[in-house]
Amino acid sequence: MFENLSSRLDRAVKNIKGEGRISEVNVAATIKEIRRALLDADVNFKIAKEVTNEIKEEALGQNVLTAVSPGQMFTKIVSDKLTELMGGEMVPFSPKGSPAVVLIAGLQGSGKTTFTGKLGLRLKKQGQQVLFVACDVYRPAAIDQLETLGEQTGIEVYTERENKNPVEIAQNGIKHAKANGKSIVVVDTAGRLAVDEQMMNEITEIKETIAPSETLFVVDSMTGQDAVNTAKTFNDRLNFDGVVLTKLDGDTRGGAALSIRRVVEKPIKFISTGEKLDNTLDEFFPERMSQRILG
Ligand code: GDP
Numbered sequence: 317m318f319e320n321l322s323s324r325l326d327r328a329v330k331n332i333k334g335e336g337r338i339s340e341v342n343v344a345a346t347i348k349e350i351r352r353a354l355l356d357a358d359v360n361f362k363i364a365k366e367v368t369n370e371i372k373e374e375a376l377g378q379n380v381l382t383a384v385s386p387g388q389m390f391t392k393i394v395s396d397k398l399t400e401l402m403g404g405e406m407v408p409f410s411p412k413g414s415p416a417v418v419l420i421a422g423l424q425g426s427g428k429t430t431f432t433g434k435l436g437l438r439l440k441k442q443g444q445q446v447l448f449v450a451c452d453v454y455r456p457a458a459i460d461q462l463e464t465l466g467e468q469t470g471i472e473v474y475t476e477r478e479n480k481n482p483v484e485i486a487q488n489g490i491k492h493a494k495a496n497g498k499s500i501v502v503v504d505t506a507g508r509l510a511v512d513e514q515m516m517n518e519i520t521e522i523k524e525t526i527a528p529s530e531t532l533f534v535v536d537s538m539t540g541q542d543a544v545n546t547a548k549t550f551n552d553r554l555n556f557d558g559v560v561l562t563k564l565d566g567d568t569r570g571g572a573a574l575s576i577r578r579v580v581e582k583p584i585k586f587i588s589t590g591e592k593l594d595n596t597l598d599e600f601f602p603e604r605m606s607q608r609i610l611g
Pocket residue numbers: 422423424425426427428429430431507562563564565566588589590591
């Protein structure tokens with residue numbers, strides 16, 4: 317991931333190196349190249365423009381007659397800007413309540429159920445008593461998939477195969493968790509292939525009824541700007557707490573990771589990098605990610 321962006325930015329910043337001072341003239345070509353690199357990484361045009369303008373202003377506003385070389389200073393400005401773009405401070409996943417309730421939302425195929433399995437395993441390893449609740453009333457295969465994940469992770473799965481009311485299933489699941497000493501409930505919901513009104517109404521109703529401590533929106537990072545737009549549509553209705561970016565292992569460009577935070581104004585909380593359950597889920601640290609980009 318970010319390979320292309322990384323080498324392009326590295327090259328752009330090297331243009332500046334060797335210059336005695338940063339000036340309007342020598343910064344212009346570099347800024348242009350950074351903007352192109354961001355656009356090629358599938359960052360949306362408005363953001364690429366804003367960010368590069370901000371980098372330019374900062375670079376020109378700095379006093380470069382210091383010990384730091386212009387190249388190093390410029391690298392730092394770009395790196396700090398990318399960190400800020402991806403959210404600045406890391407925002408932890410910290411569900412509260414007893415049991416704590418976590419609601420998982422997203423389109424079908426985004427990696428929701430896989431993420432539910434990964435999150436459950438992570439929480440279990442932290443000593444939590446986890447319960448999964450299967451609320452996809454449209455696709456029996458989705459319930460089967462969650463049950464398989466339950467077997468693989470040793471986590472109980474609450475299902476009501478005959479019940480077609482996901483709100484009731486979620487409520488009953490939470491009751492079951494309380495009665496059985498579970499400390500955290502992860503509610504997996506139905507997704508569709510595209511955003512539709514019925515799905516939005518359903519997930520909004522589930523959220524209003526069960527009042528989760530954390531609502532996470534799962535999205536496939538490989539879909540780039542579509543991921544950003546879908547996240548915005550969901551957030552406008554659902555007001556979720558954080559984003560989970562999946563399939564980062566297959567995302568060579570990185571546009572969703574770079575721009576989702578600024579467009580949606582919600583933090584990325586987790587990144588998922590593979591189909592295996594173990595060791596493929598990480599919390600998202602904006603600074604580490606920008607260091608990965610700028611070396
Ligand atoms: P859901 O419909 O949103 O529940 O999506 P699934 O969890 O069923 O995932 C859809 C497909 O994406 C499955 O084939 C998963 O194995 C795959 N998948 C999920 N997360 C990742 C990931 O982080 N990396 C890769 N490479 N594949 C993933």
